[in-house]
Amino acid sequence: MTLEQLRVFIAVAERQHLTKAAEAINLTPSAVSASIKSLEDSSGVQLFDRVGRGIQLTANGRAFLKEARETVSRASAAARFLSDLAGLHRGHLEIQASQTIVNYWLPQRVMRFRERYPAITVGVEMGNTVSVAEAVISGDAELGFIEGEFEHPLLSSKVIAEDQMLVFTMSGWIDSTIRAEDINRYPWVTRERGSGTRSFFETSIQHLGFAAESLNVVLTHPSNEAVLSAVRGGGCVACLSQAVVEPFLASGEMIRLPLDLPPRCFSILRHRDRALSAAAAEFNASCHAETDG
Structure with a gap:
């Protein structure tokens, strides 16, 4: 079993569709299908039911999904740790933000960050307030940017800008x-x-x-x-x-x-119990510096 197989499994499980999963992770549908079959064959556990032209998680598949997500999340944490050891000379920052922020507030700030740290890659995905918060909670994003505020026991929320x-x-x-x-x-x-x-x-x-x-x-x-x-x-x-x-x-x-x-506020979300990578900490600090200044 490999991390790549787990990532493929998670993509298919979340979308319940081979082709959509393949598009999301930049693989061919045949490669996705082969990966799922290899995982099922090697484990001896059927993870999906093929229903007509569709695909659905079995009870075993649903039980395994939580473990797969946690394993991939732990692997990502290990990769971030190694990136931290290298300082800001390499690494990746994953951000999720709501629409208005993605389209009108965030781009120039990401570009300024990339100018200062060209070796750091930045991924930005768009969602609404609820999906952004869920991404930070699950570890799919280190930082989230939302319109308004959001209260959750696992999240820290700080105001960074105002909007009318x-x-x-x-x-x-x-x-x-x-x-x-x-x-x-x-x-x-x-x-x-x-x-x-x-x-x-x-x-x-x-x-x-x-x-x-x-x-x-x-x-x-x-x-x-x-x-x-x-x-x-x-x-x-x-x-x-x-x-x-x-x-x-x-x-x-x-x-x-x-x-x-x-006026409404723009807020930055982070997980209360997870340490930020060096890249996330620096980007977080730069956003707060603009507010403080």
Whole structure:
């Protein structure tokens, strides 16, 4: 049994699909299938049921998944330890962040870090607040960046920046001078549940005297771009980060509506009980230095 076989097994188990797993780990479907067969043959344990054209974990497979994840996580920890011994002359940093941060806040900071430490590779994956927190808890990411704050006994959360949320719609659809208390009469398009953008918005309007349940939400979308596209189609109102909406306000394509929301924070997450690699510690420190400065 090899670590590569365990990584293949985890990829297939998480996706329940050979081809999708193969794409995720940059192998051919035949190589993935052969790896799973070799693991099953060598152990004498059937890990998957082949159901029609699909694949599902057996009871033994589900039991083994936890051990496989822990083994791969321990191996990654050992690799990070060796990287630490070499200081910042080599190594890898894995980050997960929510959409607005990935697209508008994080890129320039990652590039500055890479300029200072060109031998350190950086991987960035995108998710929503919940999935980012889960990645840090599981060890899939050393650092997580989210909109708002997140409380969990295994996580340390520190505010590193502020962001402004804006309520907006297409220019010419409704009057930008309408009263704020009338906004709940219009159709809304929002981000999905689990998104920091949606969570912050719902909490903020409750503090302003609106019930989130009173809004006429006609569409939910999993990305900022999809929300923008829906608003551009006309006939709805939305709330996104100023960084996302500003270019459309500047061009006159969209207008800001008079519902003033408080600033929201960007937070950095790390595991309370895991030591950071040298690369993660340095990147974490650089983000905090910007805030302190």
